[in-house]
Amino acid sequence: MWKYLIGQERVKDTLQRTVASGRVAHAYLFQGPDGIGKRAAALAFAQTLQCDRKSDHACGECMPCRKVARMIHPDVHVLFPYPKDVDEREVGERLAMLAQNPYTAIDFTRRPSLSDVSVVSNKQSLYSVERVHSDLHRVLSYRPVEGRYKIAIVTEAERLRTEAASSFLKLLEEPGPQTVFILTTWRPDVLLPTILSRCQRVHFDMLSPDCIAEALVLREKLDPTLAETISRMADGSYTRALELSANEELQERRDIVLSFLRLCYGRDVNGLADMIEKEGRRSREQALHLLGLILGWVRDLVLFRTMGPAAPIVNVDQKASIAQFCDNLVEADLEAMVRIVEEAMELVGRNIHLKLLFIALAHALGRAMRGHHSGHLFVPLVEADAFT
Numbered sequence: 495m496w497k498y499l500i501g502q503e504r505v506k507d508t509l510q511r512t513v514a515s516g517r518v519a520h521a522y523l524f525q526g527p528d529g530i531g532k533r534a535a536a537l538a539f540a541q542t543l544q545c546d547r548k549s550d551h552a553c554g555e556c557m558p559c560r561k562v563a564r565m566i567h568p569d570v571h572v573l574f575p576y577p578k579d580v581d582e583r584e585v586g587e588r589l590a591m592l593a594q595n596p597y598t599a600i601d602f603t604r605r606p607s608l609s610d611v612s613v614v615s616n617k618q619s620l621y622s623v624e625r626v627h628s629d630l631h632r633v634l635s636y637r638p639v640e641g642r643y644k645i646a647i648v649t650e651a652e653r654l655r656t657e658a659a660s661s662f663l664k665l666l667e668e669p670g671p672q673t674v675f676i677l678t679t680w681r682p683d684v685l686l687p688t689i690l691s692r693c694q695r696v697h698f699d700m701l702s703p704d705c706i707a708e709a710l711v712l713r714e715k716l717d718p719t720l721a722e723t724i725s726r727m728a729d730g731s732y733t734r735a736l737e738l739s740a741n742e743e744l745q746e747r748r749d750i751v752l753s754f755l756r757l758c759y760g761r762d763v764n765g766l767a768d769m770i771e772k773e774g775r776r777s778r779e780q781a782l783h784l785l786g787l788i789l790g791w792v793r794d795l796v797l798f799r800t801m802g803p804a805a806p807i808v809n810v811d812q813k814a815s816i817a818q819f820c821d822n823l824v825e826a827d828l829e830a831m832v833r834i835v836e837e838a839m840e841l842v843g844r845n846i847h848l849k850l851l852f853i854a855l856a857h858a859l860g861r862a863m864r865g866h867h868s869g870h871l872f873v874p875l876v877e878a879d880a881f882t
Contacts, residue, residue, distance in 0.1 A: 495534070495537050495538035495541050495552065495554070495562070495563060495596075496510075496538045496542075496551065496552065497554075498534050498537075498538070498595075498596060499531050499534045499535055499538055500531055500534070500597070500701060500705060500706070500709045500732055501530075501531065501699070501701050501702070501705045502530070502531045502535060502698055502699065504699070505531075505535055505696055505697075505698055506535070506538075508696065509535065509538075509539050509542075509696070510542070510550035510551065511550065513539075513542050513543065513549075513550045514549070514550040518543065518643075518674060519674075519693075519694045520666075520669040520673060520674060520675065521666055521669070521674070521675040521676075521677070521692050521693040521694065522539075522674075522675065522676050522677065522693055522694050522695075522696055523651070523677045523678075523679065523682065523685075523689075523690065523693035523694070523695045523696065524536060524676060524677065524678045524679075524696050524698060525678075525679050525680070525682045525695060525696070525697060525698065526680065526697060526698030526699065526700075527680050527698075527700060527729075527730065527731060528680050528731055528733060528734075529597060529599075529728075529730075529731030529732050529733025529734050529735075530698050530699070530700060530701050530730060530731055530732065531596075531597070531698060531701070531732070532649075532678040532698055533592065533596045533597070533647075533649055533678060534596035534597060535696075535698070536647045536649075536676045536678060537562065537563075537572075537596055537647070538552065539676065540562055540567075540570050540645045540647060540674075540676065541554070541558075541559050541562040541563065543641075543642060543643050543645060543674065544558040544559070544561075544562055544567060544569065544570065544641040544642060544643065544645070545558055545559050546558055546559075548642075558640070558641055563593065564593055565589050565590070565592070565593045567640075567641060568639040568640060568641075569638045569639055569640065569641035569643065569644050569645060570641070570645045570647070571629065571630075571633055571634075571645065571646045571647065572589060572592070572647045572649070573621070573625075573629055573630075573646065573647065573648050573649065574588070574600060574601060574649045574650060575601070575602070575619040575620050575621050575649075575650050575653040576602050576619050577602055577617040577618065577619055578622070579617075580602070584608065587608060588600040588608070591608075595736075597732045597733050597736060598733070598736060599733055599736070599737060601619065601650065602617065602619040603619055604737075619650075619653060620653045620654075620655050620658075621648075621653055621654045621655060621658045621662075622655060622657075622658055623655065623657040623658045623660075623661050625658070626654075626658045626661045626662050627661065630646055630648075630662065630665060631661070631664075631665065633646075634646060634665065634670055634673055635670065637670075637671070637672070638672055642672065643672045643673065643674050644670065644672060644673045644674070645673075645674045645675075645676065646673075646674075646675050646676070647676045647678070648662075648675065648676070648677045648678070649678045650678065650679065651677040651678060651679045651685060651689075652679045652680070652681040652682075652684045652685060654685070659685070659686050659689065660686070662689070663686060663688055663689055663692075666689060666692040666693075667692070675693075677689075677693060682695070700729075700730030700731075701728075701730045701731065701732055702730070703722070703725040703726045703728075703806075704725070705725075706721075706724075706725035706728055706730075706732055706735050707721040707722045707724075707725035708721075709732060709735075710724060710725060710735060710739060714736070714739055716739055719810065719811050720739075720811065721739075722810050722811075723808065723809060723810050723811050724738045724739055726806070726807070726808035726809075726810070727790060727808050747783070747784060747787055748787055748809070748812075750769070750773075750784065751784070751787045751788050751791050752791070752812065752815060753765075753769070754766075754769060754788065754856070755788070755791065755819075755859065755863075757769065757856070758856045758857075758859040758860040758863065759823070759859075759860055759863045759864075761860055766853075766856050769852075770849055770852040770853060770856065771849070773848070773852055774847075774848045774849030774852060776848070778842050778843075778848070781842055781848050781851075781852075782839060782842050782843075785835055785838050785839045785842065786839065788835050789832065789835045789836065789839065790808050790809065791808075791809060791812075791816075792828060792831045792832050792835060793808070793832060794807040794808055794809050794812075794816050795816060795819060795820060795826075795828050795831075796828045796829070796832065798813075798816050798817060798820050799820050799828060803817070823863055825864065825865045826862065826863045826864070826865075827862045827863075827865060827866050827867050827869075828862075829869065830862045830866070830867040830868065830869035831859055831862045831863070831867075833869035833870070834855065834858045834859060834862060834867070834869060834870070834871050835855070835859075837870065837871040837872070838851055838854075838855050838871055841871070841872070851871075854871055854872065855871060858870075858871050
């Protein structure tokens with residue numbers, strides 16, 4: 495499964511040398527941001543440890559390799575947090591998705607429903623102490639059934655409850671023979687220090703846009719221009735890139751951004767009223783997503799004005815529009831525009847009325863495009879005179 499790991503050559507080399515040397519530790523902590531290959535590396539490492547070839551490269555063809563790839567190996571256990579009332583069949587479905595693509599989003603936080611991406615949920619996904627006992631203590635108390643190791647891959651380890659973490663610590667303190675734990679996390683700071691001290695830590699790097707774009711073209715068959723755009727929007731995460739590529743509304747939302755900015759500059763009251771009315775009815779998550787796209791577009795303007803055509807902009811397919819904006823609006827205060835949109839994004843989380851927010855945003859951006867602006871979307875009344 496090493497072939498499914500995108501980038502992370504340093505990590506791959508480290509883990510393969512570990513297997514080749516025969517000095518396999520009993521616990522590893524794979525740490526780094528979401529979507530950069532921690533799960534893919536964990537599965538590849540587990541496959542290599544169980545491979546009949548007994549080398550640093552899993553053959554991918556022997557029975558143990560195929561069982562690990564399909565997640566049916568009796569000595570490789572993959573865990574992820576989920577709500578208490580989850581249907582076990584859905585857990586199986588999500589594991590099957592992970593077997594097909596280790597970068598796919600299977601967590602209940604970002605994807606509460608497999609059938610409807612618009613569903614949101616406030617249910618907590620955590621590891622309970624009961625689950626640590628049933629899924630780890632019990633299954634790891636026996637010797638390997640058919641493999642060389644008993645392997646437990648605990649994803650999102652930061653979601654271990656305090657009691658669950660204490661119970662898990664006992665396993666690390668007294669590991670069974672031929673047992674290997676692989677924990678993945680993006681928040682090592684919230685794990686118990688005693689857990690951290692018993693793990694060999696493996697740091698993962700953010701993926702480069704070029705690396706993500708290449709994978710999108712080869713694996714997902716995306717158009718190269720679209721792949722390049724998405725790769726720059728993904729913030730170094732291939733999982734995020736997959737989510738963006740599957741979002742059918744993405745291009746429509748990006749077109750709305752350009753239309754909104756044009757309407758702001760033209761002070762088209764009727765056009766803005768129609769757009770704000772529609773956007774004001776959307777959820778706060780959707781409003782935040784749109785503001786993020788606006789912020790990305792404005793940051794592209796800053797980069798293009800500073801560096802010219804060679805600028806590493808995100809919206810590469812809208813380069814002509816970005817260049818035209820910079821040429822025509824030389825007085826635009828782009829730094830103020832960035833601060834305005836960032837403030838709008840912060841205010842979304844404060845339960846502010848969305849229509850009011852977009853009205854104020856349109857007015858502020860229109861002014862900033864015509865010259866200097868305070869960079870503030872809202873100011874206290876006592877300070878208002880200072881910005882008039």
